[in-house]
Amino acid sequence: MSESPILTVDLARWRAGGHEARQVCVDVDTSLQQAGFLLVTGHGIDPSLPVDLRAAAREFFALPAETKGRYAVGVGGRGWIGPGMEANGYAEGTETPPDLKETYNSGAQTPVGIPEVDNFWFAPNVWPAETPGLRELFEAWTTRVKALSDDLLALMAGALGMVDADNPFRDLAGAATWTSNINHYPPMTAVGRPEPGQFRIGPHTDFGTVTVLDREPGPGGLQVFSADGGWADAPYDPAALTINIGDLLEYWSGGRWPAGRHRVLPPQDDAPEEDLVSLIFFYELDHDAVVTPLRPPIGVRDDLPPVVAGEFIAERLEAITLG
Template sequence: MPALVSNHPPVRRWIPAPVTKEENIDWADLTFVDLARAKTPEGRAEQVRLARDATHRQGFFYVVNHGLDQAIVDRMVDIAALAFDDVSEEEKLRYQARMKETGEYLGYKLPQYWHIANGVKDRIEHYNFPRDTSRRDHPTVLRPFLPEIQRMIEFTHCEVLNEVQKLLSLGLELPENALPDLHPFDETNHSFWRFMLYNPRTQEEEEKTNNIWMKGHADHMSFTAIWSQPVTALQIKDWDGQWRYVRHVENALVINCGDSTEYLSGGYYKSAVHRVVKPPADQEGYRRLGLLYFHYMKDDALIAPLLESPVVQREGITKSISGDPPTQETWRKNRTAVYGVSQLQRGEDGTEYEIVNGVRVTHYN
């Protein structure tokens, strides 16, 4: 990944929130996977074990020493702010995503689209780029930065997630390219990049939603890569069923295992249930701006267990889709179209759920 150079177009700085100083926060104990250490045989064996066990137990872990300078990540956050602060409402509407119609997030998801609870809708805004940014047009202010955004997408896909997938392939006792080969960086792949902004809410909205900004859920794709940012609001439903906060780690990514990988591994790797909640008191009023990459398999891949894995054979299949498994294309479009807007049913355990492709998809308030 090339370093910053002087001929990049200028962009004003985004001033991030200070890291919380509140005590008594229940932090999740997440594993650190070090990609630099994975370059030696001894270190690689260690990182395979760490990545495998973390994904089996929690479905969340950090990636560090990935090779990208913090300054490039900071600049990408600066660019992200333009998508929300320097684009008119009229232009946002022109680039509004048609999730229900297309099953894709590409373009803007504007606030007040998803239902949270008790009549309260979200205050979340995001702008989504296809894996290949040239596939579609973009708001005027973002166009000068498309080469940088494209390089960031490729880095996250190929140098981070595909490297993680090599470790997890070995964790399933498969050839290291088993998972990366299912996630090529080409026209068959519809992974996407997101600039995401959480806006503060009113006290009335907080009370009606019990401080939940986004319901607990598992992502439907293979993995989500979240570049760590300082507003403490992301929680995981941990291995013991408790909700715990994800701590900010400078220049780290939080890797989130999704449902597709859980099905590929027959349930051995766990898709991570997570949610976003009101930040601590010393971060109230700050906007939460993030960089995320949602990683899919190629469209014709089946959402079905990798039966050739000795781990899957030995551990057995605990999670699979009954009947004919859907393709990645069918799965991603159907899950995207209904998220946050379908009529949910109430489960006996107090959760809410919907049925997609014959699968019970659970939402946690």
């Protein structure tokens, strides 16, 4: 792990303040410049919560397809997104076969009173009657990770010396949009041998500000791209959450921090029974938040105009939707 461009930071050290906090901020800036990724310990989330949520999710994913189909939605919807619906490589302009995964999705429930906005960004969540424990666990997970994501945005602003009133996100996430996916990556024995160029998730960057990932390691797992090292297996620490930044935060940083490019490998020949479940939280900002890119010397570009967060995200969601 010491050779990876992805550094591990302890949020407890940052929260303690003083010299320890300053060093954490330096490490955050370094790791995000190198790969757009961090590992974060000291996050305060009870380790039993993701274990229990993953178990409840496996119960749902084990249901017959016709039962899961009662909760089927399209990409960006609330419910079950079945196989063949997404190809994340399209976000980079690469035509790939569909991603080898299925997803259960929930999202923010803070409507703003504008029907067209609320129907898109704050649609009601749907909960399967067959696995009643899933709702409570999923809501507990998203509540805790949403609070963590607010801390992460404050940490990242602090890494650039922008604290308190200077934190550019302080007033932009009061009714932030977010989605949370439980991704199931079935084994090769269930989905068959991958097609050429097919992944569990094709190479892409995420679209928002920060992504929080609780993952299971494996040979068909997460890989991260860095300019110096190319593609490499992401470092794994069972006590840490994996954090990456998305396109919106890269844009805000004026290109200082590249969005974390990553992929999830297809099932591997030497592990045909590997069956993984990942818990993912995609954080954004208020749908109408205006993001003004930081200019040099903090940013590295001075030619980026302000963008509206919701419009920025919606364009990217459309790009990965098949059919």
